[in-house]
Amino acid sequence: MTIKEVARRAGVSTATVSRVLNEKGPIRDETRQRVRRAVDRLRYVPHGAARSLITRRTSTVGVILPDIYGEFFSEVIRGIDLAARKSGYHILVTGSHSDRRESEAVLRALRGRVDGMIIMSPDIDAEALEANLPETLPVVLLNTAVRNGAWAALGIDNRGAAASVIRHLAGLGHRRIAIVTGPWRNHDARERLEGARRAIRELSLDDSPELEIEGDFSQESGYRAGRRILELSPRPTAIFAANDSMAIGCLSALRGAGVQVPRDIALVGFDDIPTARFLTPPLTTVRVAIAPLGERAMLKLLGALSSPRGRRPRRETLPTTL
């Protein structure tokens, strides 16, 4: 079913059919209707590939994520999808690739299939990107450490939020606060740790090294961290987990040991994943508007797409609330 058959059926040329479909150029009303009828009867749908070949746009953006796992991920996608749909764009998703060769292959394979990309890579290094992205392709980086001026980046105010958590806890009288960090290679995790450390220093709270326990953002690691914290002496009066999953794991460890939250110990998480709200007691957490983060990334990309030589890429930071 090609445009030619539609044209034949409607008794016009392919050019006319194309004009009707794209609402370009002057068309007599009667012709328009004849074409429309033919299109409907034949259930004609334009061939996407042929179209993007000549128009040089695909109406598709690529999204590369580190891990297709957990609620954080689905929220980001949701936001992206939302914005994409409003503008008639499609999204091509892919999880990250263990192997570096493989991830390069993907980056290249996407070339020519997408108009732009959103890359969320808290731990992929900059060179890998640089080497595999045509510099003409609009890219928005999400929560990434890469500070290359060539690409737009979007992140959240990890440092500020972490610091305000510490200040909040200090305000409640806590002076010995345990921190469950995220994986060392993760950019967000590092920023959160830095923010917390700085606040602890500034407020002259207890900064003994044993109060920093490394996790990997998983609930399991949170659970392990929880158990280790219980063994510390004197026992910390508050815990700041660098994400909610770990906080939940932690909570489960504390409960298992009969320690009540918040009566015996304070616990704060980070991310405000939907599940957090339904725990008893509700987890105190830092709200990061995840879906809007994705949405904003998409809008930024769309902006770059529509004004090719727009203002230079900027690094933006989204605020958070407790």
Added chain:
Amino acid sequence: MTIKEVARRAGVSTATVSRVLNEKGPIRDETRQRVRRAVDRLRYVPHGAARSLITRRTSTVGVILPDIYGEFFSEVIRGIDLAARKSGYHILVTGSHSDRRESEAVLRALRGRVDGMIIMSPDIDAEALEANLPETLPVVLLNTAVRNGAWAALGIDNRGAAASVIRHLAGLGHRRIAIVTGPWRNHDARERLEGARRAIRELSLDDSPELEIEGDFSQESGYRAGRRILELSPRPTAIFAANDSMAIGCLSALRGAGVQVPRDIALVGFDDIPTARFLTPPLTTVRVAIAPLGERAMLKLLGALSSPRGRRPRRETLPTTL
């Protein structure tokens, strides 16, 4: 950067470059290397659209989901992405569309951009699909009520699993079991309810209508259901929630009222989302291997893609474990 420039640079024709890149036809070793070098130097990547125009394949499959929300969703995608990547396919995701006109538009827009589709539509009706899918496009339906012989379908054994939950509870001595159902329009929810009802009848347990409380799969609705269950008298000794989110909401309501699980009341969920494992006490739930479900769907689709006139589409059901 087109194949022509590569050809010029390597001093060969475009046909030869194409042959080297696709490893087709006989090529002298020396020529192959010259071409390879030129490709590397120029960082040439074939233009996807041009390619799929002539080869008539896009190496992309479309995935339509009802809701891009929560862990269930991300698990499905993860499974699909996994299988897709292994076979060099890309996935084009989109959430469902409130408006019917809009969802038809999407269905059609995908035409010509994908080789096949995975559609998860627990509540979209069959006609809407039928009217908008070219019958030549391979499609795999996921957890859907549609029983049209033309498409392959994949689902989980909702009825059997629900029945076994009830039998399990009955085995523990419970005779008055409350059921928190999913939304009525949802196919899975209905099957789960049916399975539970049948088991209750077969075991001659208490089947009073007030024991069935309608939820909508959200944690909020689970919470509300939990509160209503507490008001029943005599109070049920066990609760079966049609998914984990509602079970968690329920748990939170019970806890709020000082009712202990499992001491005072038994609670069973459905789905085994990762979060479920980290609650205290761990939630009893039906394990549905979600990621493998997605993976299997993708494999099925790939099978259909490679053997166009393969065996007729079959309806398959995946087992579950408690």
Added chain:
DNA sequence: TTCCCGCATGTAAACGATTACACTCGGGGG
């Protein structure tokens, strides 16, 4: 020597749309 065959490569026709340009036609101004 002649013929034929197979390897290695080139030439050019697709694929299905968009769009610059050419054309026709009817009407209004000179």
Added chain:
DNA sequence: CCCCCGAGTGTAATCGTTTACATGCGGGAA
């Protein structure tokens, strides 16, 4: 009456690949 213009439509080039077919060449068989 002629010219010009704009509305409406058609013709054909174009996008970047793949691939059927043609071509040239060298070697072995007759």
